[in-house]
Amino acid sequence: MDGYATYMHKPMVAGIVVLLMALGVVSFGRSAEDGTEYGLGRPATDEEIRAWNIDVVPNGEGLPPGKGTVKQGAQVFATKCAACHGATGTEGPKDRLVGGQNTLTTAKPARTIGSYWPYATTLYDYIHRAMPFNAPQSLTSDETYSVIAWLLFQNQVIAEDAVIDAQTLPKVQMPNRNGFIPDPRPDVR
Amino acid sequence: MQDAPKEIGRRRFLRRSASAIAFGTAALVLQAAKAEEPKPVDDPMRVPGALPRPYGERSPFEKQQRLGGAGPGAPHGWGTNAPNNFNSGTPIQDLHGIITPSALHFERHHNGVPAIDPDRHRLLIHGLVERSLIFTVKELQRLPAASRIAFLECSGNTWDGWRDAQDVTVQDLYGLMSTSEWTGVKLATLLEAVGVRREATWMLAEGGDAAGLDRSVPLTDDILNEAMICYGQNGEALRPEQGYPLRLFLPGFEGNINVKWLRRLKLGSAPFMTRWETAKYTDLMPDGKAYQFSLVMEAKSVITYPSGQQQIQPGFHEISGLAWSGRGRVTRVDVSMDGGRMWKAAQLQEPIIPKCHTRFRLPWRWNGQEAVLQSRCIDETGYVQPTRQDLVKVRGTNSIYHYNAIQSWKVERDGRVRNLYA
Numbered sequence: 001m002d003g004y005a006t007y008m009h010k011p012m013v014a015g016i017v018v019l020l021m022a023l024g025v026v027s028f029g030r031s032a033e034d035g036t037e038y039g040l041g042r043p044a045t046d047e048e049i050r051a052w053n054i055d056v057v058p059n060g061e062g063l064p065p066g067k068g069t070v071k072q073g074a075q076v077f078a079t080k081c082a083a084c085h086g087a088t089g090t091e092g093p094k095d096r097l098v099g100g101q102n103t104l105t106t107a108k109p110a111r112t113i114g115s116y117w118p119y120a121t122t123l124y125d126y127i128h129r130a131m132p133f134n135a136p137q138s139l140t141s142d143e144t145y146s147v148i149a150w151l152l153f154q155n156q157v158i159a160e161d162a163v164i165d166a167q168t169l170p171k172v173q174m175p176n177r178n179g180f181i182p183d184p185r186p187d188v189r
Numbered sequence: 190m191q192d193a194p195k196e197i198g199r200r201r202f203l204r205r206s207a208s209a210i211a212f213g214t215a216a217l218v219l220q221a222a223k224a225e226e227p228k229p230v231d232d233p234m235r236v237p238g239a240l241p242r243p244y245g246e247r248s249p250f251e252k253q254q255r256l257g258g259a260g261p262g263a264p265h266g267w268g269t270n271a272p273n274n275f276n277s278g279t280p281i282q283d284l285h286g287i288i289t290p291s292a293l294h295f296e297r298h299h300n301g302v303p304a305i306d307p308d309r310h311r312l313l314i315h316g317l318v319e320r321s322l323i324f325t326v327k328e329l330q331r332l333p334a335a336s337r338i339a340f341l342e343c344s345g346n347t348w349d350g351w352r353d354a355q356d357v358t359v360q361d362l363y364g365l366m367s368t369s370e371w372t373g374v375k376l377a378t379l380l381e382a383v384g385v386r387r388e389a390t391w392m393l394a395e396g397g398d399a400a401g402l403d404r405s406v407p408l409t410d411d412i413l414n415e416a417m418i419c420y421g422q423n424g425e426a427l428r429p430e431q432g433y434p435l436r437l438f439l440p441g442f443e444g445n446i447n448v449k450w451l452r453r454l455k456l457g458s459a460p461f462m463t464r465w466e467t468a469k470y471t472d473l474m475p476d477g478k479a480y481q482f483s484l485v486m487e488a489k490s491v492i493t494y495p496s497g498q499q500q501i502q503p504g505f506h507e508i509s510g511l512a513w514s515g516r517g518r519v520t521r522v523d524v525s526m527d528g529g530r531m532w533k534a535a536q537l538q539e540p541i542i543p544k545c546h547t548r549f550r551l552p553w554r555w556n557g558q559e560a561v562l563q564s565r566c567i568d569e570t571g572y573v574q575p576t577r578q579d580l581v582k583v584r585g586t587n588s589i590y591h592y593n594a595i596q597s598w599k600v601e602r603d604g605r606v607r608n609l610y611a
Contacts, residue, residue, distance in 0.1 A: 041324045043320055043322060048323065049315050054401070055455065057459070105475065105476065113468075117464075118467050119462045122467055122468070129401035130401055136400070137401075180481040181479070181480060183482050185480070188575040
């Protein structure tokens, strides 16, 4: 997606300039630089931002301290995830998480973590914020790292003795990392 | 002070007896309510009508409902299905004009509808900005407002189109779309307030629901010009299902990125690669690669009358439907009665609004013979809505999302209307 970044840069700046003119903001008495034309909104403290800033991105930014192993993850998964995803992450009834390699070109593609997800960091972002479904944000960072380790091991992405933490997770190469292309539409003519 | 316990006891007793009485008469009350439902009077000109009331409701004769859904292939409806439903579709076959009543606006949420107190809700904007700011809902409502009428469509709308044709209604197939007047603050106003840094090209939008749904928004010209943080829908506050008290609105873009219950915007220099834009909402192609950030909803149309499972009689019918494009205005809608051999331009209802449902109509006299009704939308970019055959030729049938092929309704000799892939 690096192409997107360079492509978006200039139009964005141009867009803002056009917008400022369109909105007539430039004619407001106060400088746009101090952002206080309207005197609304208050500065966020670092502490507030830390509490709200829960996303995790591919380079690992946002990953908290802590670590987990496949063995610990098996326990977490069995007690907190298996009811919806099945004992081995393949049975459901909810999303299948394991397996599905070499199915993406078939009539029944299985889009699992191992077969489809391009970034390992997405696992932390998603599991931490949204899982388990009945108690989101209830897992500790160690539990989250552990269950990620188990899921990656089940998908044969990491070794059984691997330790997953803020340093190792962003380095995990996902099998379908190069499986995505930027939107080429309109593609049907 | 001394009397207090006694007083409370007495109140409790009263409350208890009241509820006991209420419980005992529940059946009676229900019966009364039922009897009260449609209460036609023989001659409404000879009986005084109802008094004003604080919050209006539709006529008790009107029964249109959203249709609960639990994903591709899963049974639709309420009753025993209700616990599995994660979306509900708009009854577009029953609507007139272009506006969807808020109570019938389609729903899609990923871990329920949160109950948010607007006085406690905050929006944080941070990341690659000069100053991180926190806004209350009231503060946002004091900023210069903007309003526009636009469609919102789940990119999974018509996902059954990728599968074999089922005998279903237009609500089943096309219900995950609606049109509202959306009111709020322009995103640009807020970005200007925080001072976006030059290197910021993407923005994470995050919801305050139990899914904490997060999506990366590319800061393109279109988005910088048109994106809104909305608090209003059809003149009143957003419905809880639509993100109360705040949602992101990106006209023409797939529903999922219009993040509801918005609590945070974070400016960044690359997409954040959340689950929703990698594992989901990506379009798998026949070669195993997937389109990513396929955000625009391409031109699409559907005849809502006559449509699936309806029964018509020979004689006059006004064919009616909706056309829309995430790329701008609808410029033409063609209608065919013979499965796409001959086409006739339909009338478009004014005003024709960019990135908004456009109502089209065409008079038709049905002669009782088999007919295959189709509509084809052309938008201001010149894009022509494709046939299903052409769409599937390029994308295969594993995409799940962004199905926008021409819809066919077959009218059988007996007047029954059926979903068909022509």
